[in-house]
Amino acid sequence: QVQLVQSGGGLLQAGGSLRLSCAASGRSLSSAAMAWFRQAPGNEREFVAGIGWMGHSTYYADSVKGRFTISRDNAKMTVALQMNSLKPEDTAVYYCAAKTKATSWTDRQGYDYWGQGTQVTVSS
Secondary structure (H helix, E strand, O other), X not given: OOEEEEEOOEEEEOOOOEEEEXXXXXXXXXXXXXXXXXXXXXXXXXXXXXXXXXXXOEEEOOOOOOOEEEEEEOOOOEEEEEEOOOOHHHOEEEEEEEEOOXXXXXXXXXXXXXXXXXXXXXXO
16 A cells, blocks of 8 residues: 655745655655645635656646746655745645556546645735
8 A cells, every 4th residue: 555645734825835755665666756736715625836757857737837837756756846946826725646657647547546635825
């Protein structure tokens, strides 16, 4: 059984930076693509960023491009999301996810494992 355990998150002012981490346990996910999603109150869970299993390919939602950076360390089985220049509209619960199938990055149904979620709140 795979577990994704998230850390990071919190409350900060607009313009600040925050780093989220996600650690996998149970079995190696070095061949899985990893991603971050987020869900704001009243909204559907949306794709934020994704990274291929080798770490060479990254993908971002237009809303975070240039501000967020996703990275992974397969040796440590971790994936991180560095968030800079945060805005109030980035406020949401953030989830890491892993998928082994070649599905669309934005398709939530394509992901096999999910983290527990962590709250990020950005005040204006």
